[in-house]
Amino acid sequence: NYLENASSKIPWDDLRYIFGQIMYGGHIVNDFDRLLCVTYLRHFMRNELLDEMELFPFNKDEKDLSFMSPSPTTYERYLEHIEVGLKGDTPIAFGLHPNAEIGFRTAQSELLFFTLQDLQPRDDAGEGDEARSPQAVAETAMQDILDVYGETIYDLEEVGSAMEGERGPFQNVLMLELEQMNYLLVEMKRSLMELQQGFAGVLTMTDAMDELRDCLFLDRVPAAWSRLAWPSLRSLSGWRGDLSLRVQQLNDWKDNPTSIPVVTWISGLINPQSFLTAILQQAAQLSKMELDKLVIQTEVTKRNLEEIDAHSRDGAYIHGLSMQGARWDLNAGQVDKSKPREMFSVMPIINCKAIMADKAESKGIYACPVYKTEQRGPTYVFMAQLKTKSPSARWILAGVALIMDPTSG
Numbered sequence: 429n430y431l432e433n434a435s436s437k438i439p440w441d442d443l444r445y446i447f448g449q450i451m452y453g454g455h456i457v458n459d460f461d462r463l464l465c466v467t468y469l470r471h472f473m474r475n476e477l478l479d480e481m482e483l484f485p486f487n488k489d490e491k492d493l494s495f496m497s498p499s500p501t502t503y504e505r506y507l508e509h510i511e512v513g514l515k516g517d518t519p520i521a522f523g524l525h526p527n528a529e530i531g532f533r534t535a536q537s538e539l540l541f542f543t544l545q546d547l548q549p550r551d552d553a554g555e556g557d558e559a560r561s562p563q564a565v566a567e568t569a570m571q572d573i574l575d576v577y578g579e580t581i582y583d584l585e586e587v588g589s590a591m592e593g594e595r596g597p598f599q600n601v602l603m604l605e606l607e608q609m610n611y612l613l614v615e616m617k618r619s620l621m622e623l624q625q626g627f628a629g630v631l632t633m634t635d636a637m638d639e640l641r642d643c644l645f646l647d648r649v650p651a652a653w654s655r656l657a658w659p660s661l662r663s664l665s666g667w668r669g670d671l672s673l674r675v676q677q678l679n680d681w682k683d684n685p686t687s688i689p690v691v692t693w694i695s696g697l698i699n700p701q702s703f704l705t706a707i708l709q710q711a712a713q714l715s716k717m718e719l720d721k722l723v724i725q726t727e728v729t730k731r732n733l734e735e736i737d738a739h740s741r742d743g744a745y746i747h748g749l750s751m752q753g754a755r756w757d758l759n760a761g762q763v764d765k766s767k768p769r770e771m772f773s774v775m776p777i778i779n780c781k782a783i784m785a786d787k788a789e790s791k792g793i794y795a796c797p798v799y800k801t802e803q804r805g806p807t808y809v810f811m812a813q814l815k816t817k818s819p820s821a822r823w824i825l826a827g828v829a830l831i832m833d834p835t836s837g
Contacts, residue, residue: 444469458805460797467824471523485523486822489765493520523825525753525766545646566644567627570620573668580613580675582606587682596713597706598688601697602681608698609678612656619652658698659800659807661835670833674698688744691736691777695748695832700800700809704780707744711782723788726812727779730758736777743781749798749812750774753828762815763794763823772834778812789813794820798830 447453448466456462471485481497484490498509514521519528584606591599623640625631636652643650647664654660660667674696681689694700704724712719725743733747755773757764766773794816800807812830816823 438475440473440475444473447473464824467821470821471825484520485825486818487520490520490526493518495521523822525826527766527769527771528753528827530769531771562641562645563627566623566641569644569647569664570623573616574620574624576668576672577613577675578617582610582678582682584610587685590682591685594686597709598703599685601699601702601706602678602685604702605678605698606682608656609675612653615656616653619650658833659803660833661801661803662833666835670696688739690739691733691745691747693748694746695800700832703744703746704810707780708782711743717784721785722782723785724780724810725783725788726814727781728756728761728775728814729777729779730761731777733777740779740781743779746778746780747775748832749778749830750832750834751796751828752802752831752834753826754823756814762817763796763828772831775830792816794823794828796823796828796830798832800832802831802834804829 444466448462448469453462453465456465472483474481477497478500479497480499483495483497484493487493495513498506501509519526584603587606588595588603595603619636619640622631623637626633626637631637640650640652642648643664649657649660649662649664649667657671660670662670673693677689677693677696692703694703697703707724708719708722711717712722729745736745739745750772751763751774752772753766754763755766755770756762756775758776792815794814796812796814797804798809798812799805800809809832
């Protein structure tokens with residue numbers, strides 16, 4: 429009815445708003461999902477759709493992967509065109525890189541083996557000298573963790589006194605990180621010592637102890653630890669290696685608490701948002717600007733960690749981010765298409781500084797979301813501004829994001 433009563437010119441803007449913001453868009457609660465929906469509508473709902481238009485977004489680099497809209501014809505011919513023209517599923521149809529299918533199949537395989545691992549028996553070892561019972565495997569892992577982290581604890585009063593009254597935004601970040609790490613380390617030691625006593629028969633095995641034993645046996649991070657730690661999709665062995673690196677950064681930082689690291693491994697912070705907030709707070713204090721009018725501006729350098737020997741003059745250097753869905757062209761200094769089978773592209777050093785929101789660049793910029801893990805969604809951290817020659821819509825449809833802790837590559 430709307431189209432029949434409209435003018436001869438199709439009101440595409442109105443239709444995109446109706447579909448993207450009211451009808452279907454009304455069910456979308458995530459801002460990034462809504463942006464994706466609107467971007468698809470901008471690609472499909474335009475005058476060219478009524479002629480012969482390429483329906484696969486940004487597919488110029490792909491050979492023999494195309495699907496054109498047909499000239500106006502009958503309903504039956506439209507169906508025939510779809511059945512003949514769409515020869516199979518491909519990520520290109522959605523604007524994704526072909527690597528997306530590799531990631532999808534890999535995730536499916538991991539889920540399958542994860543399920544099979546859950547179904548294996550928990551009984552004592554079977555035949556053969558190499559077979560070990562779940563308790564034996566758990567005891568070995570338990571002892572390894574206690575040997576490494578059993579005595580690790582941070583004296584917050586000592587660190588606080590070393591600041592000599594110079595407690596600014598970054599020092600607050602350090603203290604909060606140390607406090608949160610203490611909570612995690614204390615719970616790890618407590619639960620492992622309790623399990624050790626359960627194995628020795630001193631305590632009765634509880635459901636929580638059984639769950640911890642199973643996690644140690646299956647190489648998974650216990651839920652009680654995860655609740656006190658950072659989001660992670662790693663196995664327990666990979667998580668322990670990550671924990672060691674995080675502890676090392678905190679050890680180096682607490683030895684000189686009045687200053688931040690020359691380059692901060694932001695992925696190694698339990699609450700990376702607090703570090704970015706500290707950048708804004710410090711800039712507001714120094715320049716007497718209003719905090720709520722400041723935003724983080726990212727500048728991707730061409731240098732790696734070994735080439736940085738001094739602090740940033742107008743912000744803070746960070747590292748530890750990897751791009752998924754595309755790659756960073758170091759020579760051109762911009763986002764570019766991924767290479768085949770390259771699932772992640774490691775980012776060089778990034779300078780984060782505070783600027784007034786009304787001065788933030790938008791032309792030739794892709795506002796790239798940064799997440800803690802490949803799960804994305806609830807692990808969102810902030811938006812990074814990345815230079816691009818291609819339209820931002822290309823990277824939005826490709827699902828391009830920066831990941832702090834990729835578990836594959």
